[in-house]
Amino acid sequence: MSQSPILFIADFNIDTLALHIANSTMPGIVTRVAPYGAVVPALAAGTPEREWMSVVWTRPESASAAFQAALEFAEPDTDRALDEARALAHAIARFARGTRATFVPNWTLSPWYRGYGPLDLRPGLGVAGLLARMNLVLAETLAAQSNVFVLDTARWIAAAGPRGWSDKLWYAAKSPFGLPVIEQAAADIAAAIEGLAGRARRLVILDLDDVLWGGVVGETGWQGLNLGGHDANGEAYADFQRALRGLTRRGIQLAIVSKNDEAVALEAIDRHPEMQLRRADFAAWRINWDDKAQSVVALLADIGLGAESAVFIDDSAIERARVASGVPGVLVPEWPAEPARFRVALASLRCFDTPVVTADDRARSAMYVAERSRRESLTAAGDPGDIAAWRQSLDVVVAVEPLSAANLDRAAQLFNKTNQMNLATRRLSAAELMDWASAAHHAILTFRVTDRFGDSGLTGIIGMEFGANGRHARLTDFLISCRVMGRGVEETLLHVAIEHARASGASALAAGLRTTARNAPCLEFFRRSGFRTAPDTRDGCHTFTWDVVQLYERPRWVTLRT
């Protein structure tokens, strides 16, 4: 998705942003700029292809004549200004239906504009108040279009400081935004595109000493740590922990890699009264004296995530360099020495942006705890015979649901971020996924998985296509979250796909696997699945088939709910 071209539409000269994105933020991406000022005709013309993305950036005074009049202190016509805002928003929404994604920076005033001073937020009079309402109309109108993202221009201008806005630039080049704003905008748009492509980071791996708390717990014990209380650094550590806990509510996991005595460190996490994060907030930990790069690799294997999903935070430049070189793909940001700068450093990473936040994301903390308990019970199971009994003891339930408006966001999220157990690695937006599922001879089924440890949520999807003659069925998509791999869910999905193919009258089900750098586990699974390998001459492709007349039994320990 990241290589989709971008069309820029603006009522000012937006060339600098297009150039910055094409040459620095996303090198090589194709960009095109619509003639500036011709926003409505450009929106009506649409993008050349549906795969295009777009940035639509307007100024409020050109979006609304009523707002322009209010800027010049005419008596505000609020209703008219809001109607004009709504009309433009509807035009953008119509345009966006023909794009993969559309980004709309919201409306701002120049920072020097003071309006009515102390009255400027007063309803029915103030210009800033009117603009806030127009922005609300813009955001609410566009919320119905899931591939439109309204971005916060005011934050860019605030972050840019006094060089963010230039009237002189406006008069010379018809662009009011200085280069620092352009950099902020480009970085946010690129982060959003990375998120749409399923490349948002999902795991923060943390050091402990001088990261989550001040001091060395091995030397002072938990009683001697600087955390919370009436101390500037202690408060900063506590606030940093709160910020991290906030990430878990967006579906981002936390983990620990620390050189420490495990018992001593866990005692601090359990007993320090000012700890904001407790043991249950961490998906996994490796607290030992091993090389940190090795610990990170082992931890990622435990959780089932790739290095590209992880961020590593450590106060030691040596440890950061070791992990950066030893575990390619992990994001290892420079980290400030002062704890007062930790929250800002975390917020500036821009690697956690996702196109949706689903109910599954919000519930993910509980899922992590369940997964850790599950792993611990598997470790306790020991030999293969015990593992069979362990699987039996899980009480796995797989519930099948067709794709619907209720599960579309989560299904699209899974589509775009699943790498390892993914047959075709198709990346589709929510709208594209629903369009595909609604087409004739297509079906998308989703799967929720629960067991005695908890609800893993919507963690599996199959896509199927049926030939017009009804005899052949094709498994177009087969993807499973790594969270539920190894519990018989994979075989259960194949069982459902084959039963579905049989019900449609097909005699064979073919699965075309396209290899990627990350989906070797899927290839291995299909090789041992019992499907017959069929010749496939395309590079990196494998075809597996199953004669539908033959039953494909689901694992006995899995209960299937349809």
Added chain:
Amino acid sequence: MKRDQALQLVYDAIDAVNPQLPESRRLAKKPETVLVGPAGRLDSLGVINFLLTLEDRASEAVGAPVQLLDETSLITEHERFRTVDTLARHLEGLGRA
């Protein structure tokens, strides 16, 4: 303003506009780099962004407004803006004035 400081200001402005140029066309931070004119690599928007960035930084450095972007002088005093070196010399002169 000393020569080194003037050069550094120009280099900082180059750092600000280089991200808008393709990797192969970025401005080198060298005195002989051509900024304006037929051999320059900045288009008109790039020149404006460059000079406004430099104006801001030079104004901070000398503690008074510095005006570089003037369409008339860009045409009539083109030589002043031609290279990193000539522009730095111009800034030195402003600092002395």
